[in-house]
Amino acid sequence: MTPADRPFLPRGVRLHHDRVRGVPVLLGPETALILDQVGQAVLGEVDGTRDIATISAALAERYAAPVEMIEADVIEFLDDMAARRLVEAT
Amino acid sequence: MTVVHPTPIPVQPVRPRPEPPLAMLAELTHRCPLACPYCSNPLELTRREGELTTEQWAEVFRQAADLGVLQLHLSGGEPASRPDLVQIVAAARQAGLYTNLITSGIGLTGRRLDELDAAGLDHVQLSVQGVNAGIADHVGGYKGGFDRKMMVAAEIARIGFPLTINAVMHRHNLGDLAATIALAHQLGARRIEIACVQFQGWALRNRAALQPTREQVEEAKRTVAQARVDYAGRLAIDFVPPDYFADFPKACMNGWGSTGLNIAPDGKVLPCHAAEIIPGLQFQNVLTTPLAEIWNGGPAFNAFRGTDWMPELCQACDRRDIDYGGCRCQAMAIAGDARATDPVCRRSPHRAALDALIAAETSVAPPPFEYRRMPR
Numbered sequence: 001m002t003p004a005d006r007p008f009l010p011r012g013v014r015l016h017h018d019r020v021r022g023v024p025v026l027l028g029p030e031t032a033l034i035l036d037q038v039g040q041a042v043l044g045e046v047d048g049t050r051d052i053a054t055i056s057a058a059l060a061e062r063y064a065a066p067v068e069m070i071e072a073d074v075i076e077f078l079d080d081m082a083a084r085r086l087v088e089a090t
Numbered sequence: 091m092t093v094v095h096p097t098p099i100p101v102q103p104v105r106p107r108p109e110p111p112l113a114m115l116a117e118l119t120h121r122c123p124l125a126c127p128y129c130s131n132p133l134e135l136t137r138r139e140g141e142l143t144t145e146q147w148a149e150v151f152r153q154a155a156d157l158g159v160l161q162l163h164l165s166g167g168e169p170a171s172r173p174d175l176v177q178i179v180a181a182a183r184q185a186g187l188y189t190n191l192i193t194s195g196i197g198l199t200g201r202r203l204d205e206l207d208a209a210g211l212d213h214v215q216l217s218v219q220g221v222n223a224g225i226a227d228h229v230g231g232y233k234g235g236f237d238r239k240m241m242v243a244a245e246i247a248r249i250g251f252p253l254t255i256n257a258v259m260h261r262h263n264l265g266d267l268a269a270t271i272a273l274a275h276q277l278g279a280r281r282i283e284i285a286c287v288q289f290q291g292w293a294l295r296n297r298a299a300l301q302p303t304r305e306q307v308e309e310a311k312r313t314v315a316q317a318r319v320d321y322a323g324r325l326a327i328d329f330v331p332p333d334y335f336a337d338f339p340k341a342c343m344n345g346w347g348s349t350g351l352n353i354a355p356d357g358k359v360l361p362c363h364a365a366e367i368i369p370g371l372q373f374q375n376v377l378t379t380p381l382a383e384i385w386n387g388g389p390a391f392n393a394f395r396g397t398d399w400m401p402e403l404c405q406a407c408d409r410r411d412i413d414y415g416g417c418r419c420q421a422m423a424i425a426g427d428a429r430a431t432d433p434v435c436r437r438s439p440h441r442a443a444l445d446a447l448i449a450a451e452t453s454v455a456p457p458p459f460e461y462r463r464m465p466r
């Protein structure tokens with residue numbers, strides 16, 4: 001993915017709060033993925049309208065971290081999700 | 091000589107509480123318009139009168155979600171044979187479960203699918219019995235089934251449900267594997283699950299008719315490898331090769347009582363859908379015992395949990411925590427002992443008998459199907 005891509009959760013994939021285990025999970029066909037902090041933060045911003053650059057800027061501000069570093073992490077995470085067909089982009 | 095035995099104290103091994111289950115398969119009904127000879131349902135099918143009601147299923151879903159289940163697979167039989175399928179899906183979503191419908195498509199219409207969409211159905215798994223009406227309707231034992239299924243697939247695509255195609259492969263259709271994968275892609279599936287027939291339930295009874303040859307299995311592996319290249323990024327291909335031809339068993343159920351459970355149409359709770367073939371296991375019912383109690387300490391779930399129950403061969407094996415000794419139902423079916431090492435394992439003393447059985451079944455023409463039928 002590139003900074004200009006606008007990621008979204010495809011139909012059949014959704015975020016869910018697992019109240020028994022007390023963790024956020026991403027649910028999809030044959031998948032229940034427990035999200036770590038990075039995953040939770042990134043997917044919390046994914047709305048299908050904003051691009052990766054905008055999402056990264058927002059996260060950089062929230063976590064007071066350099067935007068280049070955040071953007072690299074965001075892209076790495078989303079690429080991994082896309083390879084598992086849990087995230088798509090326009 | 092008199093030996094004085096101390097009074098035996100019944101040993102209740104102290105077990106740590108198991109991790110909560112992730113997935114639950116709900117067999118809503120055993121009714122099905124199709125009669126596939128490879129069906130994994132038990133030979134003794136439950137009749138309609140014995141099925142849980144809508145409200146009882148809703149209660150099971152709530153209990154499952156409270157227990158930690160995230161994914162619900164609605165299966166059967168044919169779930170669409172339940173007139174209340176839409177309410178059942180709505181109840182599952184209300185309970186907070188990710189809801190997957192496993193169906194042959196027969197009994198679904200565009201209108202019913204729209205209602206399922208509104209009820210929140212997350213995902214559809216559509217089975218295909220063959221790539222054209224001739225084969226599919228012969229295997230499914232239901233004339234016109236293939237054409238109906240194609241219509242249902244078009245409706246699923248219209249609504250946009252994420253779709254997985256399920257194909258059970260065996261002696262009579264392994265030659266069509268490439269065409270099956272192409273069909274899945276053409277129907278708009280994002281995934282195809284190709285499972286070589288597992289010999290349980292009706293499939294076990296039809297084993298000689300379904301048993302693939304070693305050449306077919308090798309050819310299938312090549313076809314899948316090529317298709318994974320051809321369809322990369324467009325269609326995910328899951329392939330379960332037949333374990334009879336493998337050297338080591340599959341990690342059945344990811345370990346007994348570790349991640350998933352099954353509810354039979356009458357509410358009986360099973361550690362795996364074939365578990366009823368194991369004599370002596372005590373199954374409990376959600377109508378009389380809370381699901382959490384059954385999962386956490388029920389005798390059928392504890393019977394093969396962990397590694398204590400394993401034979402010496404598996405206990406000492408480096409693959410103990412990889413395949414957990416394999417499938418208990420298969421050990422029962424072939425070795426006649428549910429506690430034995432899975433006979434598929436090259437290290438099992440029963441492997442030679444399994445090889446002889448494969449050779450015998452594949453050296454002659456397959457016998458006719460014995461179709462899955464409800465008892466009269």
Ligand code: SF4
Pocket residue numbers: 122123124125126128129130131166167168194217462
């Ligand atoms: S395998 Fe065939 S007969 Fe069995 S439930 Fe599925 S569609 Fe029906």
Ligand code: SF4
Pocket residue numbers: 338339403404405407408409410411413414415416431432435436437438
């Ligand atoms: S001996 Fe048991 S644990 Fe080892 S590979 Fe065979 S079945 Fe698995």
